[in-house]
Amino acid sequence: METPMTSPSQPAVVVTGLNKIFNHGQPNQVDALVDIDLEVQPGEFISLIGPSGCGKSTLLRLVADLLEPTSGAVTINGKSAHQARVDQDYGMAFQQSGLFEWRSVERNIELPLELKGWDKAKRRERAKEMLELVKLPEFAQHMPWQLSGGMQQRVAIARALASHPKLLLMDEPFGALDEMTREHMQAELLRICAAAGTTVIFVTHSIPEAVYLADRVVVMSPRPGRITEIVNVGLGRGRTELTREAGEFFARVTEVREALRGIEMADAARGIEDR
Amino acid sequence: MVVAVLPPLVLGVLFLAAWQTWIIVSDVQPYVIPRPTDILASFIDDFDLVWRASLVTGMNALVGLVLGSVFGFVVAVLTNRFRFVSEVVNPLAITIAAIPAVVIVGVLNNMYALDSQIPRRIMVTISVFFVVFVQVAKGLRQNDATQMELMRSYAATPFDTLKKVRLPNTMPFFFTGVRTAAPLALIIALVSEYFGGTQNGLGSKISGTLNSSNKALGFAYVLGGALVGLLFFAGSNLLEYLVVPWRRRARSK
DSSP states (O other): OOOOOOOTTOOSEEEEEEEEEESTTSTTOEEEEEEEEEEEOTTOEEEEEOSTTSSHHHHHHHHTTSSOOSEEEEEETTEEHHHHHHTTOEEEEOSSOOOOTTSOHHHHHHHHHHHTTOOHHHHHHHHHHHHHHTTOGGGTTOOGGGSOHHHHHHHHHHHHTTTOOSEEEEESTTTTSOHHHHHHHHHHHHHHHHHHTOEEEEEESOHHHHHHHOSEEEEEETTTTEEEEEEEOOOOSSOOGGGGGOHHHHHHHHHHHHHHHHHHHHHHHHHHHHO | OHHHHHHHHHHHHHHHHHHHHHHHHHTOOTTTSOOHHHHHHHHHHTHHHHHHHHHHHHHHHHHHHHHHHHHHHHHHHHHHHOHHHHHHHHHHHHHHHHSOHHHHHHHHHHHSOTTOSHHHHHHHHHHHHHHHHHHHHHHHHOOOHHHHHHHHHTTOOHHHHIIIIIHHHHHHHHHHHHHHHHHHHHHHHHHGGGGSSOSOSHHHHHHHHHTSSOHHHHHHHHHHHHHHHHHHHHHHHHHHHHHOGGGHHHHHO
């Protein structure tokens, strides 16, 4: 068993010189990610944003060790990404809730704990605790299809957090929700992660969502996928619904939007050159 | 519920009434086509005969259905789990499936004692096997991408993934296979009686009596076969309802 060095200043996630090339050496080769460096501090909330094909989901999957990098390395709390996955050091949530429809809500939340070998009593207790956290305690015995989309997504988040991971990886988890539910879920997520001190990497298409949630917004561009800009949000902790109406919030939204527009213009310019 | 049952019921009664009327009006002789009322009377009078024949054929079909379903399921899981099994089984399965069923019964009849029901049961087992095998193999290949990524993020072993995700995901496919195979099992059990062996099942009785003048009894046997078929269909539906409760929602929509 690997014992990672732990010091208060150790970053939660370190990405160094990361490259991911799909179909290497073939005519349909895609440079999904090129020379990605990123350091995420413990408890920090990072949003990854960029147009389709910029590799933000690929980056998340490389951190999660769901994909192998072509070169470069990912370190999670001093461990390799692979070791972190084996030790279930992170929780993960996707756009689809991915709930197992033959399991009740509580047994869905228990699944990662089951695979960790926890005994039943302990699992049940933790599931109960998680359901309190996502404010669905009365739905423990329900089946997934009896829940609304927003509630299903909350169960998925409860499941991702069930083993109390220090790191949460999320791939557009609120993408399929309506705007009202979405804003509500964003506030809930901030509350939950702040309470547990969880580090979050959050992939999204939405600029306001990226800004509202994050301490830093990482702006990415496609062909090849790379980080073009990192926007410090600096809205502090304890964000409320009022934050969404603050001038500073709009200033950051504009900043991210302009960073993204820069990508578009560069793309357009390249297009002209190509002709 | 009443609304759902009523239209087919009315249609069925109308059909029988039209049949009855036609025979009376056109004066069709009972040894050509019997009246529905005669068939019912024969079914009640000779219930004992119909019951015994139904039991023989029904048991052949049931044994074949259960064995075929179990084999189909197990082999599909093995082929999915181990590549070398699929390399051996798939070509073999296609080859055997291409052989006409009747030939196999003929060969088997020569291998077993004259009064044995085993050749018929083997025949049903083989037929059911393919239907269930194909469905389960399909189900095992269709997995939700998010669920699979989640299992990988949990560093779940292939066995855990099979047990906790692939198999539950496959159950609806398995039961689709069983439901499809249930009437097939009965038909194969019936038809395989035409190729020799003890003449005590529905298949032999139907072919025997329909060639005689007692057409009403022949049709009573057919009715017996239909009821056994319905029972199979209802049974496999009930089993699915009990084993795959999460599918009830999809069906009720």
